[in-house]
Amino acid sequence: MDKEASEVFYEGEDKTIFSGSTQVIPDIKYFQLSRENKKEFDEFYENNDIEIEREEHKAFTEWFYECWKAAQGHKMNLPSYFVIHDHYKSLDLRANKWISDDEKWE
Numbered sequence: 001m002d003k004e005a006s007e008v009f010y011e012g013e014d015k016t017i018f019s020g021s022t023q024v025i026p027d028i029k030y031f032q033l034s035r036e037n038k039k040e041f042d043e044f045y046e047n048n049d050i051e052i053e054r055e056e057h058k059a060f061t062e063w064f065y066e067c068w069k070a071a072q073g074h075k076m077n078l079p080s081y082f083v084i085h086d087h088y089k090s091l092d093l094r095a096n097k098w099i100s101d102d103e104k105w106e
Contacts, residue, residue: 057084061091068093079104 033041045052064082073080073093081090081104089098 060084065091065093065096 061082061084068074068080068082080093082093083090088101090101090104091097092099092104
């Protein structure tokens with residue numbers, strides 16, 4: 001994304017450059033809830049949303065950072081960040097520390 005939060009995609013022909021979407025974590029199981037179970041789930045989620053969100057963010061951040069390291073992202077001479085949608089902080093992948101949006105665009 002750029003400074004205006006617009007998506008930036010590579011549209012060239014080089015097959016070694018990926019741009020798009022993919023299944024993120026293939027070993028995650030997905031379930032369809034019945035209407036009865038959905039109400040119970042929604043109540044549980046509402047009562048525990050802060051803890052659940054914190055754990056979700058932690059899991060995705062750790063997973064993404066490990067993938068970035070395994071892909072040797074540090075060898076690219078580009079700034080690299082991981083951000084949770086609609087959050088104001090980004091993980092600077094090179095420094096492995098959280099920074100504000102203001103710091104990111106300085």
